[in-house]
Amino acid sequence: MANPAVTPAPLLRMEGITKSFAGVQALDNANLVVHPAEIHAVVGQNGAGKSTLVKILNGAYRRDAGAIILDGVPVDFRTPQEAVASGVSTIYQEINLVPYRSVAENIFLGREPRRFGFINWPQINRQAREILARFDINIDVTQPLMTLNVALQQMVAIARAVSFRSRLVIMDEPTSSLDEREVATLFGVINDLKADGTSVIFITHRLDELYAVCDRVTIMRDGKSVGDQEMSEITKLELVARMLGRELGEIRRSGQTGFTEKQRPIGEPLLAANDLKRGRALQDADLRVSEGEVVGLAGLLGSGRTEVARAVFGADKIDSGEIAFRGRNEPFNSPAEAIAAGIGLCTEDRQAEGIIPQMSVRENLTLAALPVLTRHGIVDTARQREIVDRFIKRLAIRTSGPDQPIRELSGGNQQKVLLARWLCLNPKLLILDEPTRGIDVGAKAEIQSLIDELARTGLGVLMISSELEELIEGGDRVVVMREGRTVAELSRQDATQDAIIGAMVHEDKTVRDEDGVEAPAAT
Amino acid sequence: MAETAREQATAPLEAPTAAPRRWREVGQAIGAAAFLLLLLLYNVIFNADAFLSLQALRLNLTQVATIVIVGVGITLVIATGGIDLSVGSLMAISGAMAPLIFLSDWPLLSTPFIGGTLAYIIPISVAGLFGLFNGWLITAFGLQPIIATLVLFVAGRGIAQVITDGRLQSFREPDWQFVGLGRIAGIPFQAILMIAVVALAGWALRSTSFGRYILAIGGNEAAARLAGVPVKRVKLAVYAISGLLAGLAGLIVIAINSSSDANQVGLNMELDAIAAVAVGGTSLMGGKATVVGTLIGALIIQLIRFTLLTQGVSDSVARIVTAAAIIIGVLAQRRRAS
Numbered sequence: 001m002a003n004p005a006v007t008p009a010p011l012l013r014m015e016g017i018t019k020s021f022a023g024v025q026a027l028d029n030a031n032l033v034v035h036p037a038e039i040h041a042v043v044g045q046n047g048a049g050k051s052t053l054v055k056i057l058n059g060a061y062r063r064d065a066g067a068i069i070l071d072g073v074p075v076d077f078r079t080p081q082e083a084v085a086s087g088v089s090t091i092y093q094e095i096n097l098v099p100y101r102s103v104a105e106n107i108f109l110g111r112e113p114r115r116f117g118f119i120n121w122p123q124i125n126r127q128a129r130e131i132l133a134r135f136d137i138n139i140d141v142t143q144p145l146m147t148l149n150v151a152l153q154q155m156v157a158i159a160r161a162v163s164f165r166s167r168l169v170i171m172d173e174p175t176s177s178l179d180e181r182e183v184a185t186l187f188g189v190i191n192d193l194k195a196d197g198t199s200v201i202f203i204t205h206r207l208d209e210l211y212a213v214c215d216r217v218t219i220m221r222d223g224k225s226v227g228d229q230e231m232s233e234i235t236k237l238e239l240v241a242r243m244l245g246r247e248l249g250e251i252r253r254s255g256q257t258g259f260t261e262k263q264r265p266i267g268e269p270l271l272a273a274n275d276l277k278r279g280r281a282l283q284d285a286d287l288r289v290s291e292g293e294v295v296g297l298a299g300l301l302g303s304g305r306t307e308v309a310r311a312v313f314g315a316d317k318i319d320s321g322e323i324a325f326r327g328r329n330e331p332f333n334s335p336a337e338a339i340a341a342g343i344g345l346c347t348e349d350r351q352a353e354g355i356i357p358q359m360s361v362r363e364n365l366t367l368a369a370l371p372v373l374t375r376h377g378i379v380d381t382a383r384q385r386e387i388v389d390r391f392i393k394r395l396a397i398r399t400s401g402p403d404q405p406i407r408e409l410s411g412g413n414q415q416k417v418l419l420a421r422w423l424c425l426n427p428k429l430l431i432l433d434e435p436t437r438g439i440d441v442g443a444k445a446e447i448q449s450l451i452d453e454l455a456r457t458g459l460g461v462l463m464i465s466s467e468l469e470e471l472i473e474g475g476d477r478v479v480v481m482r483e484g485r486t487v488a489e490l491s492r493q494d495a496t497q498d499a500i501i502g503a504m505v506h507e508d509k510t511v512r513d514e515d516g517v518e519a520p521a522a523t
Numbered sequence: 524m525a526e527t528a529r530e531q532a533t534a535p536l537e538a539p540t541a542a543p544r545r546w547r548e549v550g551q552a553i554g555a556a557a558f559l560l561l562l563l564l565y566n567v568i569f570n571a572d573a574f575l576s577l578q579a580l581r582l583n584l585t586q587v588a589t590i591v592i593v594g595v596g597i598t599l600v601i602a603t604g605g606i607d608l609s610v611g612s613l614m615a616i617s618g619a620m621a622p623l624i625f626l627s628d629w630p631l632l633s634t635p636f637i638g639g640t641l642a643y644i645i646p647i648s649v650a651g652l653f654g655l656f657n658g659w660l661i662t663a664f665g666l667q668p669i670i671a672t673l674v675l676f677v678a679g680r681g682i683a684q685v686i687t688d689g690r691l692q693s694f695r696e697p698d699w700q701f702v703g704l705g706r707i708a709g710i711p712f713q714a715i716l717m718i719a720v721v722a723l724a725g726w727a728l729r730s731t732s733f734g735r736y737i738l739a740i741g742g743n744e745a746a747a748r749l750a751g752v753p754v755k756r757v758k759l760a761v762y763a764i765s766g767l768l769a770g771l772a773g774l775i776v777i778a779i780n781s782s783s784d785a786n787q788v789g790l791n792m793e794l795d796a797i798a799a800v801a802v803g804g805t806s807l808m809g810g811k812a813t814v815v816g817t818l819i820g821a822l823i824i825q826l827i828r829f830t831l832l833t834q835g836v837s838d839s840v841a842r843i844v845t846a847a848a849i850i851i852g853v854l855a856q857r858r859r860a861s
C-alpha cells in the first residue's frame with residue numbers, strides 16, 4: 001500500500017479482501033484505504049468487484065479472507081444493521097425503503113423516537129423536515145414515499161443514510177436516477193459531509209462526477225485493486241486505461257485473441273440505424289453493419305452500448321430514430337420479430353437474460369428455434385436432437401449430454417449453447433454483448449475464432465466488448481459510444497487503444513486520433 | 524496449452540456434481556409416488572373394510588377429480604411463475620349459469636339437447652373468458668398474479684350470487700348430470716375426465732412448443748422474451764385454460780349435488796388445488812412443473828384425509844395432519860431448489 005509515513009491515520013483500511021461466489025472469484029486480495037473527511041471514488045468495469053467490496057464492508061456479504069480496520073479497530077460486521085450502528089451506512093442504486101410509509105417514517109425506520117413507548121410523531125416529522133432542509137428539499141414529510149418521483153425518493157434515501165451520523169457513507173451509484181440539478185444538490189451535501197469530517201465512498205461510472213467531487217480514487221479490475229491515487233494526479237485517459245488494464249501508449253501485442261487479423265470480404269449492407277433516441281440512455285446513436293463484417297462497439301458502462309443493441313433487437317422501444325434491416329424500414333416491435341427477420345442477441349448477463357437454468361442444454365439450445373421445429377404445435381424431437389447433437393459437436397460444447405441442465409455447465413460452455421441458440425437459425429446478424437466476459441481463456445479463444453469464421457461465411461456481427469484487444473483484433477470497424485451517442489467510428493487501421501480510450505472519455509464530439517491527452521477538468 | 528487449461532477448468536467441475544443431483548431428482552419424483560403407494564398399501568391391509576369397496580373407491584375418485592382438474596390449470600399457471608386464486612369463484616360462476624340455461628323456458632333452450640349442450644358450452648366459455656381477463660390484467664398492466672386473480676376471487680362469487688339472485692337452484696336432469704353422476708364401465712365419468720385432462724396437459728407440457736414456452740417463462744422470463752418466446756400470449760392462454768378447467772369443475776360439482784349454491788360451489792378450491800400442486804412437486808417459483816405430480820399430490824391429500832376419517836379421527840385433527848403433509852411436500856421442494 002501507499003507509504004504510511006506520509007498519510008495520516010486512515011479511517012478505513014480494507015486489506016487483502018478475498019471473496020468467491022460458487023467458485024467464481026469476485027474479489028482477489030483487494031485493498032481500500034479511506035482517510036477521514038475524504039471523498040473516495042471506487043471505479044472499475046462491470047464485474048470488477050466494486051459492489052462486492054462495499055457489500056463486504058457493510059456486512060451484506062461475508063469475506064473469505066482479509067481484514068477490515070475501522071478507526072484502528074478490526075471490525076467484522078455480520079449485518080448492515082451492525083455496520084450502521086458503527087457509523088457505516090450505505091445508499092444503494094435501487095431504493096430500499098418502504099414505499100407505502102411516509103417520508104418521515106422512512107427516514108426514521110427502525111429507530112423511531114418514542115415517548116412513553118409510543119412513536120413520537122411530531123418529533124419524527126419535525127426532525128425529518130430539518131434533515132431534508134439540508135438538501136434544499138421542502139416537501140410534506142407525512143406523504144407516502146411512493147407519491148414522490150424516483151429522484152426525490154433517492155434523495156430521501158440519502159437523507160436517511162446521512163442522518164445516522166455516520167463516519168462513513170457508502171454511495172453505490174447514487175446518481176443514476178438523478179437529473180443534473182439533483183446531482184448538484186447531492187454534491188453539495190457530499191461536500192457538507194466532508195466539511196463535518198465524514199468520509200464518503202462513492203461508486204459511479206460517470207467520470208465527470210469523479211472529478212467534480214472526489215479526492216482520491218481506487219481503481220478495480222478483475223477483483224483486484226489496481227490503483228489508489230489522488231484524483232488530481234490522474235487524467236481521465238489514464239484512469240480508463242487502468243480500468244481496462246492497459247498502459248497508455250503500450251504497444252499492442254497481437255495474437256492475444258482467437259481472431260486472425262486478415263481483412264474479410266465485406267458484403268451488402270445489413271443494418272442501418274440512425275439517430276436512435278431512448279430516454280437518457282440513448283441520445284443519438286448511429287450504427288451500420290454489413291454482411292461478413294464484424295463491427296466492434298466500445299464504450300464505458302452507461303455509454304448506451306447495450307441499449308443500442310436492445311433497441312435494434314426490438315427488446316426496448318425507441319423514442320425516435322430509424323432502423324433499417326435488409327430492406328425493412330421500421331424498428332422491430334419485439335425480439336420475436338427481430339429473430340424472424342434474422343437477428344440474434346447474446347446478452348451481457350448470461351444468468352439473468354440468457355439461460356433458462358432449470359432447462360437442459362437441448363431445451364436452451366433450441367428455445368428460439370421452436371417455431372421452426374414445431375409442426376401443428378408439436379415439437380419434432382427427432383430434428384431437435386439432430387440439431388443439438390450437431391451443434392454440440394461443431395462448437396465443442398463440453399457437456400455430459402444434451403439433457404444435462406445448463407446451469408451445471410461452465411460459463412464458456414453456457415455461452416456456446418447460447419451462441420448455438422442463434423446459429424441453428426442461420427441468422428444474418430448476430431449481436432454479441434460481451435461475448436467472452438467471465439469465460440476461461442481456452443473457451444474465449446474458441447469463441448473468438450468462431451466469430452471470425454462465421455463472419456467469413458457472410459454473417460454480420462455487432463460485437464460489444466470492454467476488451468480492447470477483442471475490439472481491435474476482431475473488429476473490421478470499431479464504433480465508440482459515450483453518454484448515449486456514437487462519438488467515433490474507427491477503421492481497422494485507426495482503431496488503436498489510445499484512439500478508442502480517447503473517444504470513450506473525450507469531451508469533444510469530433511474525435512481525432514492524435515488529438516492526444518487532455519488535462520482533466522477538475523472543477 | 525489452452526486446451527489443457529480448459530479441460531482442467533471444466534471437466535472435474537461437472538462430472539461429480541451432475542450425477543448425484545440427477546439421482547436426487549429421480550428420488551424425489553419417485554418419493555411422492557412411493558408415499559402414495561404406501562398409503563394405498565396401508566389402506567388395503569389395515570383399512571380394507573372401509574377402503575376396499577366400490578363405493579369408497581368411487582367416493583375417493585369423485586372427491587379428488589375436481590381438485591385435480593382445477594389443479595392441472597393451476598399447475599400450468601404456476602409453471603409460468605404465476606398463481607390463480609380465482610378458480611373457486613369461477614367454478615361458482617359456471618355452476619350458477621348452467622341451471623339457468625337448462626332450466627330456461629325459452630323455446631330454443633327447452634329442447635334438452637340444445638339447452639343441455641349450451642349449458643356446458645356457455646358456462647365453460649364464460650369461465651375461460653374470465654380467466655383471459657386475469658391474464659389481461661397481468662400482461663397489460665403488469666399486475667402481480669396474486670393481486671390480479673384476487674380481483675375475481677372476491678368479485679367472482681358475488682357475480683355468481685347476482686346471477687342466481689342468491690337462490691339455491693335444485694334440479695334433476697339425469698342426462699345433463701352425466702358429467703357428475705355417470706359411469707363408464709363402472710368408473711365415475713369425472714374420473715375419466717380427470718385422467719384425460721392430466722394426460723393432455725402432461726403431453727402438452729412435454730411435447731408442444733406451448734408447453735416448453737410455459738416452462739421457459741417460469742424459468743427466466745427475461746431470457747425467454749429475448750429468445751423470441753411470445754410471453755404475453757402464452758400467459759394469456761395459461762390463465763384462460765385455468766379458467767376453462769375451473770368452469771368444467773364447477774359443472775361437475777353441481778351435477779354431483781343436483782343443485783347449485785353460489786355460496787358453496789368451489790369454496791376453498793384454490794387452496795386445495797394449490798396444496799395438491801405443491802405436494803406433487805411443482806416448483807412454486809415456476810419453471811418446473813409436473814401435472815402427474817399434481818394428480819399424485821391430490822390423491823395423497825385425499826387418501827390421508829380418508830384414512831384418518833375412516834379410522835375415526837376427527838375432521839379437525841385430519842386437517843392438521845393434512846397440513847403437515849403439505850409442509851413436508853413443500854420442504855422437499857425447497858431442498859431440491861437449493
